[in-house]
Amino acid sequence: MKALVKRGPGEGLDYADVPLPVPDRHDVLVRVLRTGICGTDLHIFEGNAWAARTVSTPRVIGHEFVGEIVEVGAGVGGLLPGQLVSAEGHLTCNSCVNCRADRKHLCRAAEGLGVQRDGAFAEYLALPAESVWVHRPGVPLDVAAMFDAFGNAVHVADTFPLRDRTVLVTGAGPIGAMATAVAAHRGARLIAVSDLSPSRLQLARRAGAHLTVQAGQEPLEAAALGQEQGFDVGFEMSGNPSAQSDLIAAMAHGGRIAVLGLPDEEVPTDWSDISLRMLTIQGISGRKVFDTWHTMNTLLDEGLDLSFAVTDHFDARDWEKAFATAAQGDSGKVILDWAPRD
Ligand SMILES: [Zn+2]
Ligand SMILES: [Zn+2]
Incomplete structure (x- = not known):
């Protein structure tokens, strides 16, 4: 073969x-x-x-x-x-x-x-x-x-409650875009998505993003996106070190971040900022076996496109x-x- x-x-x-x-x-x-x-x-x-x-x-x-x-x-x-x-x-x-x-x-x-x-x-x-x-x-x-990649997206999106929350997603590849679609389906109030690629930002819009930010061209800052208080929830899907630090900076006090992206190298992190703003950072890998898979079926049944x-x-x-x-x-x-x- x-x-x-x-x-x-x-x-x-x-x-x-x-x-x-x-x-x-x-x-x-x-x-x-x-x-x-x-x-x-x-x-x-x-x-x-x-x-x-x-x-x-x-x-x-x-x-x-x-x-x-x-x-x-x-x-x-x-x-x-x-x-x-x-x-x-x-x-x-x-x-x-x-x-x-x-x-x-x-x-x-x-x-x-x-x-x-x-x-x-x-x-x-x-x-x-x-x-x-x-x-x-x-x-x-x-x-x-x-389905495997869709499962990554569902695992990320369902880590924290999203209804009526503001969500910032860094990285609009297939998994980031699908996580955006799940966040929209779960009733997030506002979803902003950043990526380097304009065509991937189009994908994010089709997935339900309300705002898009072209990384490197436009500032990825909460205030510039009309969120002076910062975002409630973050999905780090890019593995890009500057996206990671921008995402952390853009979170509200008490904000919660699910991290799927894998940087190629170690990225320095300001732990005092995470303590003082009481951020939660949850690493995500793979899918829950087989809970996430059942949730995928349910989402498709509910009309997630x-x-x-x-x-x-x-x-x-x-x-x-x-x-x-x-x-x-x-x-x-x-x-x-x-x-x-x-
Ligand atoms: Zn994969
Ligand atoms: Zn084992």
């Missing part, structure tokens, strides 16, 4: 023939239909410091996917060939204190699909049945393909163009097709 493989250190990936994965008795085999390109995949392509430290090679990469079960291991109950599925991309150890207390998102030994285990940028994928999420009929394939979030499609063979598009920082979610479209 064809797959996108990281061979070793440095930049680049290989679109190559690899053996079909063999599911063990607790696994399912999935025929991959569509995959979403994530920032993680871009870092693996670049071979940045995190990737060099974390990705064991050779490795089939990718974790955002939708596919169809084609084979079910002998020890698997409740799953059937033909079901349309995605999966939780953090494969948890099931033995640490948090796993055993059913707080799997806090597992200290989770392995990432497409990071420490072969992933979804391939025609077929084998993975543990317990990680599989079965989609309900009617979920658009593009939305299903990015994510059609704005997917901006580009490529055939898997054109993966280089797809990665270049995603790396430019102007797009929403970029989707790779692994199977012919009906």
Whole structure:
């Protein structure tokens, strides 16, 4: 089968023939239909410091996917060939204190699909049945393909109460834009979003942002946005050090920040400012397993529209163009097709 493989250190990936994965008795085999390109995949392509430290090679990469079960291991109950599925991309150890207390998102030994285990940028994928999420009929394939990223957005947006609150979002990539959509759906009174890219600010507007700020061109300051008291809630989605410090400065006393963005390097922080203004900063990673996934279904049932979030499609063979598009920082979610479209 064809797959996108990281061979070793440095930049680049290989679109190559690899053996079909063999599911063990607790696994399912999935025929991959569509995959979403994530920032993680871009870092693996670049071979940045995190990737060099974390990705064991050779490795089939990718974790955002939708596919169809084609084979079910002998020890698997409740799953059937033909079901349309995605999966939780953090494969948890099931033995640490948090796993055993059913707080799997806090597992200290989770392995990432497409990071420490072969992933979804391939025609077929084998993975543990317990990680599989079965989609309900009617979920658009593009939305299903990015359920993992949608889950990041929901996890961030549902960290703090949002009804009638003011929200500042730094970073309007696909996850930032989807978190904006969830905040609007949850009844935030005012949502301001910053990004370097004008086209991503358009995405944020379509997601429900009331105000947008072009970072580097316009001041990202609470007063300039008509919020003299500061913002109630912040979502840091960019990993950009100046966005992080601007966000902290723009918070109200007692403000609450959910941080998903990952800076490449250590960022200095003024802890006395955080104490004196009594800010809450909550780190966010992944999704709650599977609470967040159920919430995603509920949000879709309630009419949350994510059609704005997917901006580009490529055939898997054109993966280089797809990665270049995603790396430019102007797009929403970029989707790779692994199977012919009906
Ligand atoms: Zn991802
Ligand atoms: Zn664990």
